[in-house]
Amino acid sequence: MKKILIVEDEAELANNIGEILSNLDYKVAAIVDNASSALEFLEKNEVNLILLDILIHGDLDGIDLAYQIREKYNLPIVFSTAYSGTEYLERISSDIHEGYLLKPFTMDSLKTAVFFGLKRHEEKSTKETKAKGSLKIMDKGYLVPVPYSEIVYLQADGLYTKVFTKAKSYLVRDILKSFEEKLPSEQFLRVHKSFLVNISFVASFNAKKINLGETNIPIRRGLYKELIDKLNV
Template sequence: MKKILIVEDEQELANNICEILANLNYKVAAVVDNAVSALEFLEANSVDLVLMDILIHGDLDGIDLAYKIRDSYDLPIVFSTAYSGTEYLERISSDIHEGYLLKPFTLDSLKTAVFFGLKHHEEKLAKGKKEKGSLKIMDKGYLVPVPYSEITYLKADGLYTKVYTKAKSYLIRDILKSFEEKLPSKQFLRVHKSFLVNISFINSFNAKKVNLGETSIPIRRGLYKELLEKLNL
């Protein structure tokens, strides 16, 4: 029987989820409402999937908690959220989860999300896909391991650097050059004195700028040829 950890701060909803999962022949390992309790539980217990609300109690939200879980445990994560806006859904759409549920959800949608969350994770394991390192970032007093694959670009800001990910951004008291030395050179490129980008997110570019989705970043003179070689074009 598959064991599921529920991270949810709405007690009544958590109770309903427990009842539904039990009827679907899953075992609820525990119900917690914050990141600290979730991590403490995982340290001492094994589960097969984490069903997690985005907005939970405490300083860390569900997205940051997902980063920490993925850094230490190879577990599938299914998010749940009451926000239906496209911008918000795109913000949580990343490699740190296997699916999401939009509140209020039905029995069938919960059943489907959990089933495919477990299935997709098993498929990834079969293909040997694992995160290849992470950048350790201090955020609100917590160490958050952000996978390299989640970082889109970094921007220098004096003695600080702003790290942008697919989920959120972090302001860190360290110069950009320091990050250039920490991040894998095959994946990240200093395109400008103030920008370091993850080349996997570049969807178009010319001799003056690179485009990462809706974000345009200037590139230094003479980089165009190097960028072509980096992208194997």
């Protein structure tokens, strides 16, 4: 019987979900409402899937908790959220979850999300594992391991650096050059004195700027040819 950890800060909803999952022949491993309790439980117990609310109690939200879980455990995650805006949902990286549920959801949608969450994770596990590695960032007193694959670009801001991921951004007290030395050179390129870019997110570029989807970043003079070589264009 598959065991599911429920991370949900609405007690009544969490209990309802647990009852539905039990009726669907899943075992509810535990119900917690914050990141610390979830991580503590995972240290001592085995689960097969995590049903994770994005807005939970405590300093870490569900997205940051997902990063923490991905760093230590090979477990499928299904997000639950009350936010239906496409812009918000697109910020939830597909690399840190196997599905999401839009609140309020039905028994059928919960059943489907959990079933395919487990199935997608099994399929991912059979494929070649991506290059591992993460950038350790202090955020609200917690060390958040942000996978390299999640980082879109970094921007210098005086003695600080802004780290932009697909899910959210962080402000870190460290200069950009320090990050340039930490991140793998085959994946990240200093395209400007103020910008360090993950080249896998480059959608298009010319001699003056790089398009990273909704963000345009200037590139330093003479970098155009190097960028072409880097991207194997």
